[in-house]
Amino acid sequence: MKNTILIVDDEVSYLELLKSILEQEGYENVIAESNPLNVEKILENQDVDLILLDIYMPEMSGLELLEKIYPKHPDIPVIIVTAVDDKNLAMKAVEFGAYEFIVKPPETDRLFLTIKRALNYKLLEKERDVLRNNLIEVKTEPKQRYEEIIASSDLMTKVFNLVEIFAPTDEIILITGETGTGKDLIAKKIHQLSSRRDKPFVAVNMASISGTLFESELFGHLKGSFTGAISDKQGYFEAANGGTIFLDEIGELPRELQGKLLRVIQYNEIYRIGSSQPIKLDIRIIAATNKDLLEEVQRGNFRADLYYRLNRGYIYLPPLRKRGEDIILLANHFIKIANQKYDKNIVGLSRKAINQLRHYTFPGNVRELENIIFNSVMKSEDNQKLDSVELPKDFIAKKAEEALTNLVSIEEMEKNHILYVLAQVDNNVTRAATILGLSERSLQRKLKKIKESL
Numbered sequence: 001m002k003n004t005i006l007i008v009d010d011e012v013s014y015l016e017l018l019k020s021i022l023e024q025e026g027y028e029n030v031i032a033e034s035n036p037l038n039v040e041k042i043l044e045n046q047d048v049d050l051i052l053l054d055i056y057m058p059e060m061s062g063l064e065l066l067e068k069i070y071p072k073h074p075d076i077p078v079i080i081v082t083a084v085d086d087k088n089l090a091m092k093a094v095e096f097g098a099y100e101f102i103v104k105p106p107e108t109d110r111l112f113l114t115i116k117r118a119l120n121y122k123l124l125e126k127e128r129d130v131l132r133n134n135l136i137e138v139k140t141e142p143k144q145r146y147e148e149i150i151a152s153s154d155l156m157t158k159v160f161n162l163v164e165i166f167a168p169t170d171e172i173i174l175i176t177g178e179t180g181t182g183k184d185l186i187a188k189k190i191h192q193l194s195s196r197r198d199k200p201f202v203a204v205n206m207a208s209i210s211g212t213l214f215e216s217e218l219f220g221h222l223k224g225s226f227t228g229a230i231s232d233k234q235g236y237f238e239a240a241n242g243g244t245i246f247l248d249e250i251g252e253l254p255r256e257l258q259g260k261l262l263r264v265i266q267y268n269e270i271y272r273i274g275s276s277q278p279i280k281l282d283i284r285i286i287a288a289t290n291k292d293l294l295e296e297v298q299r300g301n302f303r304a305d306l307y308y309r310l311n312r313g314y315i316y317l318p319p320l321r322k323r324g325e326d327i328i329l330l331a332n333h334f335i336k337i338a339n340q341k342y343d344k345n346i347v348g349l350s351r352k353a354i355n356q357l358r359h360y361t362f363p364g365n366v367r368e369l370e371n372i373i374f375n376s377v378m379k380s381e382d383n384q385k386l387d388s389v390e391l392p393k394d395f396i397a398k399k400a401e402e403a404l405t406n407l408v409s410i411e412e413m414e415k416n417h418i419l420y421v422l423a424q425v426d427n428n429v430t431r432a433a434t435i436l437g438l439s440e441r442s443l444q445r446k447l448k449k450i451k452e453s454l
Contacts (some may be wrong), residue, residue, distance in 0.1 A: 003119055004029040004047060008036055008065070009054040009081070014104075018052065018081075025112055036060040043073055050118055053098075055082035055089065063089075063096060070097035077118035081106060091305040101266070109280070110268055120169040121312060145193070149185050150333045153323040159186065159315060166313045167193035172265070174250075174310045175288040177317030180365030183288040184248060186315060191244040196284055199243030204236045207252035214257050215273055225274025237270050237281060244284040250310065251291035251302065258303045265309050285310075320362040320369060327357050327369065334370050335386065338377035346377050350385045360391055415450050418443070 005027055009015045012034050019032045031046070033039060037059050042048065051069075055062040066078055077099035080090070090101035099118045102111065146160055166173055167190045175183045184203065191201045209217050216226075220235030237245060253261065264270055265285065269278040287310050296302035320327060328349065335346050349357070353376075362368050376389045418436065425431040433443040 002029065003027060003049040004031065005050045005052065005115070006031045006033060006039070006042060006048045007052045008033050008039055008057075008062070009052075010034050010036075010057040010059070011054070021108060021111075022115075036062070036065045039065060040069060040072075043069060043076070048073075048076055050115060051076055051078045052081050053078050055080060055084065055093070063093060066093065066096045066098060077121055079114055079118060081111075094305055094308045113268060113282075117170055121171050146189065149182065149189065150330050151323065151326050152329060153326045155318045155323055156326065159317060162313075162315050163190055163193065166190060166315070168195070169313070170194075170284055171312045172284075172310055173286045173313040173315065174293070175286065175315045175317065176293070177288075177290065178319045178363075178365055179290045180367035181317040181319060182366055183290075183317055184246065186317065187244075187246045187248075187286045187288060190286060191246075191284070194244070194284065196243045200240050201244050201246065202236050202240035203246040203248060205248050207249040211254055211257060215260065218261075219270040220272040222272055222274035225272075229274070232272075235270065235272065237264065237283065238272075238279055240283055241279075242282055244286060247285065247287045249289060250287040251289035251293055251296060255301060255303065258306050262303065262306045262309065265306075320365040324358070327362075328354060330366060330369055331357055331373055334373035335377060338374045341374070342378050344377055344380070345383050346380060346386050347383070348385050350387050353386045353389050356389050356391060414446075415453075418446060418450065 005022060007015055007018055007022075007030065009018070009032075015032045015034055019030045022030045031042065031048070033042060036057050039051075053062045053066065062080060062082065066080075069076075070078070074097065078097065080093045080098045080101045081104055082089075082101075083104040085103045093101050099121065100114050102114060149156075149160075151157075151160075163186060173187075173190060175186055177183055187203070188201060191197060204218070215221075216229075216233065216235070218235045218237055220233045220238055221229050223229055223231050247261075264281070267278075268281045268283075270281060271278055293302055293307050293311070297304045297307050320330075331349060331353075335348065338344065339346055357369075364371070372389050372391065373386075376386055379390065380386055418432070421435050422429075422432045425435070429443060429447070430440055433440045436443065438446070
């Protein structure tokens with residue numbers, strides 16, 4: 001493998017051992033450096049793809065070095081490999097830009113897996129930055145691969161392009177967006193386009209799992225490990241092994257349970273309740289939430305170290321109200337489905353129905369649009385266009401109130417029109433009077449009255 005890996009550790013014997021292990025694994029370009037003071041010069045003169053960094057070194061600590069090199073080389077993933085298992089230290093390292101934190105001596109399987117993911121992450125970051133900076137044209141080809149996701153807007157095309165970038169990697173992905181935007185569909189598409197497509201895709205709603213059942217549901221248990229455990233049970237993680245696990249509503253996971261999930265991500269293993277034997281995992285994690293997790297971190301509701309590990313690859317799903325051209329496209333799609341479900345033959349949308357949909361804000365997004373169309377089709381006469389859609393009563397009442405508020409008298413309308421015309425002719429009263437069809441004297445009287453009313 002052509003990737004260049006730099007190992008920085010003051011223990012020369014360990015340095016040479018790790019270099020030998022990596023070379024045996026097939027990494028041809030491995031640089032071993034025992035003095036952290038030399039690292040900046042190495043990075044200036046060579047293209048390094050990955051750094052394995054010790055924390056405790058006499059010349060300079062790994063954290064100090066990380067703090068110096070990360071701003072200059074943010075594209076190089078750094079894996080901390082140190083003898084001290086300290087959660088606070090690990091969190092600080094991640095905050096400083098470290099990709100991962102591994103305790104010495106690392107298990108070779110875990111080390112190789114982490115290196116592979118980190119190298120994929122570097123490629124992923126490079127391609128994502130190019131896309132986000134609009135340095136390449138937005139691709140159109142992916143649309144053909146997303147027939148089950150009805151969309152033609154530029155915003156969704158950008159989402160599809162990110163899926164194309166992320167799917168081939170094994171990186172953890174965080175999908176955010178309002179309720180009903182289709183985060184589960186994007187998660188499934190990432191799985192379908194990945195090398196794990198023939199393996200299980202297991203979706204878990206984290207909000208529906210109680211704290212007492214968390215370990216049993218996710219990790220499984222052995223028969224007799226607690227009251228009610230009448231047989232061995234496989235947890236969601238084990239069921240998804242080799243494939244993808246989708247952790248929906250991750251923002252609802254109580255803080256006291258977040259550490260258990262973090263450990264799974266760090267060590268790629270689980271323990272069934274009642275067992276002391278670890279079950280090794282080869283799994284892709286995709287998480288989703290409608291919450292702002294960074295805000296939750298700042299509030300103390302979500303662990304910062306878990307947030308940083310989940311946010312390797314990030315996809316934001318825009319709300320339906322910002323996907324203008326997709327609304328009618330989706331509505332017609334749901335009409336077809338509703339026709340089959342209710343044995344109807346609704347032949348599209350009337351102009352009135354289109355205008356209703358275009359002016360609605362869809363707080364429930366695609367899911368709400370589906371419900372609105374289904375309900376309207378069910379209640380409509382057959383063999384005609386959908387004359388109107390049944391929007392929520394509170395929205396209709398609000399619009400009626402706004403309409404009443406916006407009504408003005410004829411006198412007010414005349415005043416506004418006179419002032420508008422004056423503004424267009426740079427306050428030339430003679431020209432304004434001609435345009436308004438008034439004598440100049442009449443216009444002067446009206447202007448005097450307007451001035452008095454202001």
